[in-house]
Amino acid sequence: MADVADRAGVSRALVSIVFRNQPGASRETRERVLRVADEIGYRPDSAARLLARGRSRTLGVMFTVHQTFHTDLIEGIYPEAERLGYDVLLSAAAQGRSEEKAVEALLGHRCEALILLGPDAEPAYLDGLGQRAVTVSVSRRVPRARVDFVHSAEGKGVRQATDYLVELGHRRIVHIDGGAGPGSAERRRSYRAAMRRHGLEPEIRVIPGEHTEQSGIEAGRLLLAERDRGLPLPTAVLAGNDRCAMGVLMAMTRGGVEVPRDLSVVGFDDSHLSHLMPIGLTTVRQDAGLMAECAVRFAVERLENPELEPREAVLDPKLVVRGTSGPPPAGDGPSAR
Amino acid sequence: MADVADRAGVSRALVSIVFRNQPGASRETRERVLRVADEIGYRPDSAARLLARGRSRTLGVMFTVHQTFHTDLIEGIYPEAERLGYDVLLSAAAQGRSEEKAVEALLGHRCEALILLGPDAEPAYLDGLGQRAVTVSVSRRVPRARVDFVHSAEGKGVRQATDYLVELGHRRIVHIDGGAGPGSAERRRSYRAAMRRHGLEPEIRVIPGEHTEQSGIEAGRLLLAERDRGLPLPTAVLAGNDRCAMGVLMAMTRGGVEVPRDLSVVGFDDSHLSHLMPIGLTTVRQDAGLMAECAVRFAVERLENPELEPREAVLDPKLVVRGTSGPPPAGDGPSAR
DNA sequence: TACTCGCACTAGAGCGCGCTAGTAGAGCGC
DNA sequence: GCGCTCTACTAGCGCGCTCTAGTGCGAGTA
Structure with missing residues (x-):
């Protein structure tokens, strides 16, 4: 980043502004910075960015490998998350990789919300997660836990x-x-x-x-x-x-x-x-697309409005x-x- | 981290040592630190960690949602990566989410190596990736590009x-x-x-x-x-x-x-x-398991020995x-x- | 002229860690 | 007593970025 700033003849702060697409830089400077960045192959570091701004704007999605329905859901999660300005991190549970491990990985990457696709873990554990991060459970009802719930009737x-x-x-x-x-x-x-x-x-x-x-x-x-x-x-x-x-x-x-x-x-x-x-x-x-959309919306809305209580969405299935x-x-x- | 250090009556550096499982802390201190951390729900921040140590020790895996064979591969990637001390980040290409986008996300998270499952992109683009990061292509041969290649005969x-x-x-x-x-x-x-x-x-x-x-x-x-x-x-x-x-x-x-x-x-x-x-x-x-193992090993070996040239693994398929x-x-x- | 205002830009602190260089103290041989 | 080593621990810088609080400057206003 410092390199880009030097070469473009501006300060690092300005480069930051340009890359965040924020007001405060003239049109020409913006273009110059972007051009220089492209030349030397600069790309903002998500880790540093995340660290600096304190918020990750990242949704962690846990799924089970081989559950074909989960891939249908994932396909729906990406576009909705992008639309709302959130990043998505995937973590798979599999043979030899427990759900807990998969979730730990997401938490370690400071995901602000967890979207768990058909979680299989103990309600107590899930409630624990719900206390620490906004958590949405898809398909699995978790009684008495602080998690949103999206499922079909x-x-x-x-x-x-x-x-x-x-x-x-x-x-x-x-x-x-x-x-x-x-x-x-x-x-x-x-x-x-x-x-x-x-x-x-x-x-x-x-x-x-x-x-x-x-x-x-x-x-x-x-x-x-x-x-x-x-x-x-x-x-x-x-x-x-x-x-x-x-x-x-x-x-x-x-x-x-x-x-x-x-x-x-x-x-x-x-x-x-x-x-x-x-x-x-x-x-x-x-309807996987709709379920995915709901899950993302629940997560984001609760992130942006912390006093919101967890909700439940029930979608109509169809034979x-x-x-x-x-x-x-x-x-x-x-x-x- | 500072909280943990205070409560355990040690320095931050010591807490760091404990969490990295490095020598330099006594048995009792280690236990005390871990106990305190557990109490207040502390968990090291991957982003900060990554930033500080300069290396992410993370492998980025790009796959295509719905390609069932890819999930077979993913299942094999996790254990091998863990064995070698690497983290795994998943990014899916899907309807409305191009491979480029999926890869950009991985790169933004500073993955040190990319493992691309059946990539569909231009050889020139893939070569570009190969120049910037250790890149392994699974299933797809990329002529004249700086990428490892794992496939079946x-x-x-x-x-x-x-x-x-x-x-x-x-x-x-x-x-x-x-x-x-x-x-x-x-x-x-x-x-x-x-x-x-x-x-x-x-x-x-x-x-x-x-x-x-x-x-x-x-x-x-x-x-x-x-x-x-x-x-x-x-x-x-x-x-x-x-x-x-x-x-x-x-x-x-x-x-x-x-x-x-x-x-x-x-x-x-x-x-x-x-x-x-x-x-x-x-x-x-x-053999998905073997292919996954190979891909991870290629990536890691080239990360730890940069003068290594990209290699090709050809596994025997079987009717x-x-x-x-x-x-x-x-x-x-x-x-x- | 003196002033305010808004725009383009900058200095520098701080995010949560890892790491290097260092210290304090115990144990040991001479 | 001295120097030595070894273990257990600490101080503090820096990773690459964001963000707050500024500065400088030209245009508009009284």
Whole structure:
């Protein structure tokens, strides 16, 4: 920076003004400074800048690698953050890199706000974060913690999906849940409620799972093993999310079960993959772009107005019918209803 | 930091020593400092730290959101970087966020090295980066640029795949290429060479595409339209990568073509999704973990030994046969050979 | 002329650390 | 007693920037 100042024949302060696009420099000086900077390849140092101004204007985003829905969210976060004049720092949780580690990294870089995509950590820990920095949780409700919350009306989505299946004539509808995953509790609850409402209480069955393909595969294998012992297959599976649905699809197809002829499969998320499968996945769509936008806005608004209380945004999900669902096989059809 | 020092009754310098895990502090002091820090929630400021020590010890990773193979790579980058004592900063390119922008962000944060996953930018631009910072390109060869290069022997992989298909009896093997995508040129070349070697020169056909599902869908539709006009379908498709293969699979299945009975489909990458599809994808496996490790090592070694010249690592890919490939339909079989 | 005002610009402190050079004191041999 | 070394610790500068409080100057006003 000093080099630029010398070469342009001005003070460092002026260079700073130019680079911050602030008033207080003439048009020609501005151009001269920028030209010189370009010549010697100068670029302001974010670290020093951040240190000096005391504010980082940076949003830290924690996501889980391989969660395809998260990448959909990230894509939406960038433009909104840029629009509001904030920088974005990404930190991934992965096999061998815990969420805590990922968050520590963000905090170490002095992110002013944390946007956690489907965090899996203890509520107490998240509340601790919420006390120290503006924190937004996407998809995962954190009771009694000082964090904003952006999610879909999971219950509504599951209800729509269940109603749709029942209307097609399904009765043996199994739910593979997402274990302790974000949104799972509510999805589970709504499934049960919807089944009860349709007088299908005896058919209620929740297979414990999680939000991964592997989990779907295991649930599928379990069902196939039961079939081989003479038990009837369900006619429809409501998976915890799209990834899980893909796993079910794979296990079932391998096991000789044809979808949707023998079995309907419904996912949740509508991650960008679900309409790119050989036969599009019927799923409950969450609007990733809108969720991302909300999360960023919540974070920024609370940063710029500290007395604001954490808020909650509930977005309406929507059932998207594609190729993996249809009427139940004959014999399991409406007659049995 | 000053607070911690005061409360622990030591100097700031000592606190610094403790947090850097350096010799020069007694066991008890160390514990006391850490305890106090924990109490008041102190955490070293990366920005200040970076500024003070002049080195950031940070690797910047640019990736493309939605490229599933990139997330596989990221998962491998973190542990290796940590092992070598480096921090990792992620920056995503996406719809509306160009690679340049993503890279600028990394540079602004004073990353010492850039690891670019399948960069799509001009060689001249990349060379420019290479002059300014240690730069490693993964998957994309950048001729005459000062960057390290980590990739698979794409040619070998494609050759294996082609040989395998020909051995099964396929003759009409179409290649959907990856356009200007990383590795595409070599994959295309190898496909041509392999076909020629098998005396199938007249059957060579490259459909222009890119590394996305959409591109696979379009190529699939093109082939279906040809079929509807009475032209024969190919019996096998060699896709530019897994995502493209998925698109082909989807379009074909929708068009009533059964895989692998009527058509074999082979992908490239073996991203974590390919073995999670309903019928596992036959594909050419690139070892993401190893590639990530290599990339990090190249970057770090050149940082710590500046006179080192950029290097190239070529890893052996391996054909993985799963469910989407098989012998050609009768009538297109070995008899025609 | 004397003054105010606004614009273009500058001096210099300070952000939170790391690091170099140094000190204080304990332990040891002679 | 002296010098020596070793460990545990400290003082204070400087990293590259932002920001506050200025200075200098030409134009406009009384």
